[in-house]
Amino acid sequence: MCLSIPSKVVKIDEDTNLATVDTMGVQREASLDLMADADVKIGDYVLIHIGFIMNKIDEEDALTSLEIYKEILAAMDEEERQNAILEGDQCEGS
Template sequence: MCLSIPSKVTKIDKETNMATVDTMGVSREAALDLMEDGDVKIGDYVLLHIGFVMNKIDEEDAMASLDTYKEIISLMDEEERQKAILEDNESPTKGA
């Protein structure tokens, strides 16, 4: 099962159509190919799936989701935490 953690867009590369996002302190790249041109801007919160930005989420909903994830993660041991946060780093767009 894949749970999408809200991620904040920190950079957009228009040439490659990729966004750099921050997911709970982890930086990664995500393709913008499934979004309308100009729909995603720096500072937006987005949801990812297999390395693609799937949709935007408003900041209030993003913060509520992140608070829930932080609560869940606080109950995990360190190995489980790292796996949960880094789990989707191996995306098909990585290195593309």
Template structure:
């Protein structure tokens, strides 16, 4: 099973065809090779799998998912 956490695009490098994304405070690079050119913009939320942006998702859905992940992490920390 794969779990994909919404990531916010913070920078686009068109020359390398990659984006820098923020995933709950962790910044990483992801390839745009599987996306149509121009389909992702700074500020968009995307889902990433094995280093590739797989699709863009709605901001409201992304924020709800991030709230859920944050709650899971808080509850896990409380159990330790």
């Protein structure tokens, strides 16, 4: 299943065009190559697909979505939780 969990931008490296994002406590890098220049700023919430930031999401909507994801994750065991967070944006064929 493909989930795009809202992630908060915590750092931007303009030299590599990569953003460091926080997805429910897990930090990783995502490419800004598909976004317009200067469209994404530190503190923005974004949606990621296969390692690329695809769009920004309103903070209120992001926080609402995160609360729902937390409820879903609470019903999973630890391994399932980590896999859902780490692999949620790595969907293929969609």
